[in-house]
Amino acid sequence: MKVYFVGAGPGDPELLTLKAYKLLKSADCVIFPGSLINKEILKITKGDLYDSSKMCLEELITVMEKYIKKTKKVVRLVSGDPFIYSAIQEQIEILREKNIPYEVIPGISSAMAGAAKMGIELTLPEISNSVIFTRIEGKTSGASSEEIKSFAKTKSTLVFFLSAGLGEKLEKTLLEILPSETPIIIAYKVTQKGEKIIFGNLKDLSKILYKNNIKKTALIYVGETLRTFKENLGKKSKLYNKNFKNGKE
Incomplete structure (x- = not known):
């Protein structure tokens, strides 16, 4: 048996991958992030449930080890996709040391949703060929203000995880590089009950967060590509340009 690190997606149970659904259905033990996961997803499983928000790292590993020793299937459920801000690496490294097999199952990131x-x-x-996923430094690790400013200089579309509670700091940092009218979108509780998609300008970022009482469970998008949420910009790729296809460009 293995420990399966499974991406739960952004929250909507219908956005689980088929593999994630099958593993949840057959799991003997499911460890889930209680403060982040849509509880509707947990109705799929008949396995024993453990809320990781009430556990430390050592307790997590103890539970995994207990079930694996009994040849039971363990699912470590994480929100979104396991490869972005899921804190699975520290768990994986301990499992390796204990020679406990594991597998990581991708999920739909909330950024994509x-x-x-x-x-x-x-x-x-002509506007942005890159997307940068990051978070601003707060009480826990994150990109420093100087790093954030260097990202902003690239003209990439920026997607900030775990930063809604630091809106004033993020706004102030980005305004040192970007114009005040730079488009932003705040995506709150994407695909879940209470979802909000709010368009605005960078200069109003902290005001929008405060007005809507958004402190967590939100993504902040920043960049010129976001104008297409409100208007057509007429930017076309060469991929479907007939002259390009005929070798004339």
Whole structure:
């Protein structure tokens, strides 16, 4: 048996991958992030449930080890996709040391779900060819103000995780590089009950967060590609340009 690190997606149970659904259905033990996960997802499993928000690292490993020794299937459920801000690496390293097999099952990131809800593309010819996922430094680790400013200089579309509670600091930092009218979108509780998609300008970021009482469970998108949420910009790729296809460009 293995420990399966499973991406739960952004919250909507219908956005689970088929593999994630099957593992939840057959799991003997499911460890889930109580403060982040949509509880509707937990109704899929009949396994024993453990809320990781009430556990320390050592307790997590103890539970995993207990079930694996009994040849039971363990699912460590994480919100979104396990490869972004899931804190699974420290768990994986201990499992390796204990020779406990594991597998990571990807999920739909909330960043992708947010863009889908907006109905836009985060990359756009002549405007931005890159997307940067990051978080601003607070009580826990994150990108420093200087790093954030260097990201802003690249003209990439910026997506901030775990930063809604630091809106004033983020706004002030970005305004040192970007114009005050730079488009932003706040995606709150994407695909879940209470979802909000709020368009605005960078200069109003902290005001929007305060007005809507948003302190967590939100993503902050920043960049010129976000204008397409409100208007058509007419930027076209060469991929479907007939002259390019005929070798004339």
